[in-house]
Amino acid sequence: MAKYGMVIDLDRCVGCQACMVACKAQWQTPEDYFRTWVKHIGPVQIKDEMVFTSYVGQCNHCDNPPCVPACPTQATFKDTETGIVLVDYDLCIGCGYCVEACPYGARFINPVTKKVEKCDFCYPRLGEEDPACVKTCIVSAKVFGDLENKDSYISKKISEGNTYIIATKEVNPGPNVYYKGRRSKIEAIIKNYPPEKKDTLPAKIWSNVLRPFVILGAGATFIGSLVAFLFQINQGEKEGEDEE
Template sequence: MSCSRRNFLTGAGAVIFTTGVATTSVLTSRDSNASDVADPAKNYGMLHDENACIGCTACTEACREVNKVPEGVSRLEINRSGPIGEYPDVEYHFTRNSCQHCENPPCVYVCPTGAAYKDEETGIVDVHKEKCVGCGYCLAACPYQVRFFHPEDNSADKCNFCRDTNLAEGKQPACVESCPTSALVFGDLNDPQSDINKAIEINLVYRDKSHLGTKPKLFKVPFKKGEV
């Protein structure tokens, strides 16, 4: 399935709110894996366990420090729901909002200069900053609204799994390394023995707005007391 520019510019704002947090879409149990792609060398994805996440935002701070993200913009956000339950038994639902690194990325399809692209060696959706002309098409086309203009170089920016920093040094993305509860799992979806494939195998997971055909590679384990 391909994502037309018209469809995604129309659907970019569609969101369903539950318990005060933007979450969506279809519950799946391993409904996407390496068979979705044309066998690149690697196909990186991430899983966020909403039950393990405590909303400490260590991930967002680590991302900002490692990738030199200026104040006022963010590659990663942790959204918190309103209180669930009654005092003193109150809990909160935390969910990650960042680039989904879609198999079928609308941001890439609408870019007129080739600045937005999907790396076929890693599956990472990234930006050639030198090609970006600041038209904003990719920002409008992204159904997840996770792209922004970098205030210093005026090019489109977003999470790229620390491709130029930690990943280039053979490390895990900064958010994964900094998480104190191991709520984040990163790895190669093309490797059946990878940690992320093992986590998807044993958990019920969902993906935001998967009905749009984007095939996002950010999987989420739903909060046990919330709704999806």
């Protein structure tokens, strides 16, 4: 058992976007699609500070990921061994409910494979080397490791203090990507890219209106048939003769 996470030190990040390039080289995502991103924010005024920062983001591998229940076939699932939110490409039908559900916009439908894609902490490289973005970072702003192992470097980084998550009071799915740096930088990120709770229209209609109707209808006819059968047993067998 492990729980992998990441710490991103915004005070170290220079916004060079090398992590985006490394990720793209690793996963060969189509043009204009990225599993990780660096968005430049600022200069903006947060309270009495002038902030200029980069929003280095990717899938947060949340503790309660909203994308997992949104997926009808559960192609998206939280791996119990590693805590990484993974996608089973056999099961993905490319509906994009999870894309809509993600508060961070970390997912996209790959226009070539027609299936969903997102950061998986370079799952195939796990145990061998760090994720591509971590390994390539010129200033070591990104740290990857096991959050449950108290001796790991990442745990020490977090226990140093000044760590934040991107969440609001309303939307907090328990992200496992932590941010370090001046507090005003995190506030600027949340102000510019607030995590949003979104419901998709078809899914809403299904769970609120149609599912009760379909389940009730199918259940009612089934129970109706059952009751009729029990009545029939009670009355004893009769031949179809006495219809006249």
